[in-house]
Amino acid sequence: MESGIKRKLSTEPYKGVRDFYPEDMFVHNYILETMRETAERFGYLEYSASVLEPAELYEAKTSQEIVSEQTYTFIDRGERRVTLRPEMTPSVARMLAGRRRELALPLRLYSIPNVFRYERPQRGRLREHWQLNCDLFGVFGIEAEIEIITLADRLMQAFGAKKNDYEIRVNSRTLLMNTYRSLLKDGSEFPELLRLLDRKDKMESDTFLSAWQERFGAPFKDVEATDHPPLKELTEALTERNVDITFDPFLARGFDYYTDIVFEVFDTAPDNRRSLFGGGRYDRLLEIFDAEPLPAVGFGMGDVTVRDFLTTHNLMPAYRPSTDLFLATFDTSYIGAAQELAEFLREKGLRVAVNLLDKKVGDQVKTADKLHIPFILVVGENEMKTQTFKLKHLATTDEREVPREEIAPTIQKRIGA
Amino acid sequence: MESGIKRKLSTEPYKGVRDFYPEDMFVHNYILETMRETAERFGYLEYSASVLEPAELYEAKTSQEIVSEQTYTFIDRGERRVTLRPEMTPSVARMLAGRRRELALPLRLYSIPNVFRYERPQRGRLREHWQLNCDLFGVFGIEAEIEIITLADRLMQAFGAKKNDYEIRVNSRTLLMNTYRSLLKDGSEFPELLRLLDRKDKMESDTFLSAWQERFGAPFKDVEATDHPPLKELTEALTERNVDITFDPFLARGFDYYTDIVFEVFDTAPDNRRSLFGGGRYDRLLEIFDAEPLPAVGFGMGDVTVRDFLTTHNLMPAYRPSTDLFLATFDTSYIGAAQELAEFLREKGLRVAVNLLDKKVGDQVKTADKLHIPFILVVGENEMKTQTFKLKHLATTDEREVPREEIAPTIQKRIGA
Numbered sequence: 001m002e003s004g005i006k007r008k009l010s011t012e013p014y015k016g017v018r019d020f021y022p023e024d025m026f027v028h029n030y031i032l033e034t035m036r037e038t039a040e041r042f043g044y045l046e047y048s049a050s051v052l053e054p055a056e057l058y059e060a061k062t063s064q065e066i067v068s069e070q071t072y073t074f075i076d077r078g079e080r081r082v083t084l085r086p087e088m089t090p091s092v093a094r095m096l097a098g099r100r101r102e103l104a105l106p107l108r109l110y111s112i113p114n115v116f117r118y119e120r121p122q123r124g125r126l127r128e129h130w131q132l133n134c135d136l137f138g139v140f141g142i143e144a145e146i147e148i149i150t151l152a153d154r155l156m157q158a159f160g161a162k163k164n165d166y167e168i169r170v171n172s173r174t175l176l177m178n179t180y181r182s183l184l185k186d187g188s189e190f191p192e193l194l195r196l197l198d199r200k201d202k203m204e205s206d207t208f209l210s211a212w213q214e215r216f217g218a219p220f221k222d223v224e225a226t227d228h229p230p231l232k233e234l235t236e237a238l239t240e241r242n243v244d245i246t247f248d249p250f251l252a253r254g255f256d257y258y259t260d261i262v263f264e265v266f267d268t269a270p271d272n273r274r275s276l277f278g279g280g281r282y283d284r285l286l287e288i289f290d291a292e293p294l295p296a297v298g299f300g301m302g303d304v305t306v307r308d309f310l311t312t313h314n315l316m317p318a319y320r321p322s323t324d325l326f327l328a329t330f331d332t333s334y335i336g337a338a339q340e341l342a343e344f345l346r347e348k349g350l351r352v353a354v355n356l357l358d359k360k361v362g363d364q365v366k367t368a369d370k371l372h373i374p375f376i377l378v379v380g381e382n383e384m385k386t387q388t389f390k391l392k393h394l395a396t397t398d399e400r401e402v403p404r405e406e407i408a409p410t411i412q413k414r415i416g417a
Numbered sequence: 418m419e420s421g422i423k424r425k426l427s428t429e430p431y432k433g434v435r436d437f438y439p440e441d442m443f444v445h446n447y448i449l450e451t452m453r454e455t456a457e458r459f460g461y462l463e464y465s466a467s468v469l470e471p472a473e474l475y476e477a478k479t480s481q482e483i484v485s486e487q488t489y490t491f492i493d494r495g496e497r498r499v500t501l502r503p504e505m506t507p508s509v510a511r512m513l514a515g516r517r518r519e520l521a522l523p524l525r526l527y528s529i530p531n532v533f534r535y536e537r538p539q540r541g542r543l544r545e546h547w548q549l550n551c552d553l554f555g556v557f558g559i560e561a562e563i564e565i566i567t568l569a570d571r572l573m574q575a576f577g578a579k580k581n582d583y584e585i586r587v588n589s590r591t592l593l594m595n596t597y598r599s600l601l602k603d604g605s606e607f608p609e610l611l612r613l614l615d616r617k618d619k620m621e622s623d624t625f626l627s628a629w630q631e632r633f634g635a636p637f638k639d640v641e642a643t644d645h646p647p648l649k650e651l652t653e654a655l656t657e658r659n660v661d662i663t664f665d666p667f668l669a670r671g672f673d674y675y676t677d678i679v680f681e682v683f684d685t686a687p688d689n690r691r692s693l694f695g696g697g698r699y700d701r702l703l704e705i706f707d708a709e710p711l712p713a714v715g716f717g718m719g720d721v722t723v724r725d726f727l728t729t730h731n732l733m734p735a736y737r738p739s740t741d742l743f744l745a746t747f748d749t750s751y752i753g754a755a756q757e758l759a760e761f762l763r764e765k766g767l768r769v770a771v772n773l774l775d776k777k778v779g780d781q782v783k784t785a786d787k788l789h790i791p792f793i794l795v796v797g798e799n800e801m802k803t804q805t806f807k808l809k810h811l812a813t814t815d816e817r818e819v820p821r822e823e824i825a826p827t828i829q830k831r832i833g834a
């Protein structure tokens with residue numbers, strides 16, 4: 001500081017990102033584990049890449065808005081332009097293009113990367129979030145959309161959502177192109193048409209209709225879902241799997257790279273009527289690498305919107321620490337004995353913390369309780385002599401005498417390990 | 418490109434970082450899971466933070482070399498100076514300072530962040546690596562070092578290391594300070610003395626001795642371990658826990674923030690005689706935040722050195738995919754039936770992938786085999802009629818007829834789920 005006065009360093013994280021204290025980490029891990037388990041149930045394999053990518057990767061395909069204003073891009077000390085990935089799709093495309101000839105198809109991949117966008121932080125929109133990416137590669141048929149949308153539906157249920165808590169809307173870009181082709185001079189105006197359609201619900205009807213007329217020189221006309229056979233097949237197959245979808249002719253999705261079916265999952269809660277996540281088909285994925293084409297259907301689901309959804313629908317799990325048992329000590333002379341008992345219990349599979357401070361037993365119990373550790377026992381003279389311990393369950397204050405050998409089985413039975 | 422010719426985009430990752438294809442991810446997850454499980458056995462709770470931190474966080478305490486030349490630091494679009502964290506300690510210090518008054522002590526925390534250093538990539542030194550950080554806060558006594566070094570030892574064993582595969586060396590900065598205090602004008606020269614000591618083994622003896630004489634104006638004299646009672650207590654307590662340590666009077670460690678005991682784990686393999694990881698006590702952690710002092714002992718263990726260690730000692734686990742079963746289809750008309758069977762099996766806990774392509778059964782088996790999926794069965798007319806399936810274990814080619822209800826239990830018994 002110029003003033004010469006030592007400034008106190010801030011304890012705040014960087015703007016728009018989060019600190020994860022153990023209670024936050026518990027929720028974060030719950031969300032990521034639920035994503036992971038569900039994706040693996042469907043045979044998806046995990047991959048990952050670095051958050052640092054060459055900046056060129058995003059300059060070919062991502063929507064313009066993101067490249068020009070929303071990425072973290074900088075020059076490294078070796079004069080390379082580097083970007084913190086704003087999404088995972090270009091990274092997986094790069095990885096697949098690098099091994100295009102060796103791929104076993106159909107290939108199912110998932111990843112849960114953190115992704116960065118430079119934007120004004122607001123509810124559900126932070127500068128860093130984690131995003132489950134599930135992608136099915138190598139399938140041109142509608143079977144791919146059927147599986148991916150089923151997976152999206154099962155994910156919602158894995159988070160405890162009931163059928164009427166969310167709605168899955170689908171649309172087809174091919175159908176939109178077929179319907180509005182006559183209005184376009186060439187394909188390059190199509191993204192603009194999609195963006196106008198996407199805003200329809202947020203505009204006054206008259207404003208939308210006159211904007212349409214002005215831009216495309218013809219009155220707006222509705223899309224007919226029946227004009228597109230794959231949509232019908234998709235709806236029927238999903239109905240058979242007990243997955244409900246709704247046709248939404250105005251659903252467009254932000255990225256330019258979708259090529260046909262797109263879908264989006266919405267929260268139905270009156271106070272949280274928002275898009276939760278979505279995806280679609282993007283068959284031109286590998287074009288920028290000049291590699292043999294590879295059809296793809298996938299989606300991305302962000303952790304922040306999931307967290308908001310869980311809160312809105314009262315589905316957030318209660319915090320449980322990853323520690324099963326706290327060993328208190330009668331005084332500091334029993335710390336060594338407590339650590340030895342802890343080692344014995346760890347070998348039986350228990351997760352055990354030991355007091356290491358000169359504190360009264362009552363204060364040690366308070367520490368364990370503050371950490372939400374479910375079980376506690378005290379190590380002292382009598383316990384060492386008899387090798388029998390008073391095992392206390394803190395939530396119920398239930399206490400029982402347990403010999404050394406029975407501590408682990410007793411706790412494991414109770415916590416269902 | 419200026420030439421106007423469309424350049425083919427590179428499929429290489431950014432320099433010095435890694436792509437994780439499913440086989441790489443398997444190893445990565447194995448390493449991280451082993452770290453996680455071992456830390457949790459000792460009652461350590463997981464926390465995390467963003468890889469982006471305010472640059473000021475690193476300008477107060479980290480060793481000069483790192484701040485000035487080795488960080489990724491850039492200016493964001495809002496004119497904030499941001500750094501990709503080069504280590505986790507400043508982040509955890511920031512988080513603890515923010516909640517200093519609410520902490521339940523002793524507090525055990527772990528995290529496995531990715532950290533970045535701008536340096537020339539070489540064996541065991543990449544620009545991005547993951548690093549287990551285990552820290553025990555709030556304990557001034559040697560009990561903290563005993564626990565942390567025991568945890569470090571158990572981690573090595575959790576990776577399958579035998580006692581003679583590695584060596585734990587310890588030293589004390591207090592002891593070094595007491596020994597060499599008379600040579601120093603003031604404390605500011607101490608880091609330089611540590612760095613010279615640290616290089617002793619890499620220098621010719623004569624060169625070291627004359628460098629020492631020249632810099633500190635007195636002949637070099639050896640340190641006596643017996644001069645420091647905590648070192649003796651540490652050695653005895655660890656011996657009781659079957660943890661072997663060696664006193665190394667030249668062990669200094671890179672970071673300036675250590676305040677007393679430091680330790681480092683070395684590989685003993687003749688072709689990989691390198692430092693694996695290390696740590697120590699750093700009691701002045703919260704000084705830069707002007708918060709109440711909090712004693713701390715901890716270490717950081719990187720995934721790249723662990724991977725090298727596993728390779729050197731032939732401890733790398735064989736790849737197993739996260740998919741249990743592949744459902745082949747007699748032809749594409751059975752894809753719907755196969756997906757329905759898959760859903761039934763997923764509810765029983767199996768992880769199931771389904772063929773979605775118009776390929777011969779033999780080619781589908783090749784796909785499953787290439788993905789290393791252990792079990793396969795074919796869905797066709799006869800199977801749907803009898804609801805009995807030929808379940809094949811690909812590695813042994815063992816094949817048996819199994820009714821629908823028995824598929825999941827049969828596989829789970831075999832893979833030990």
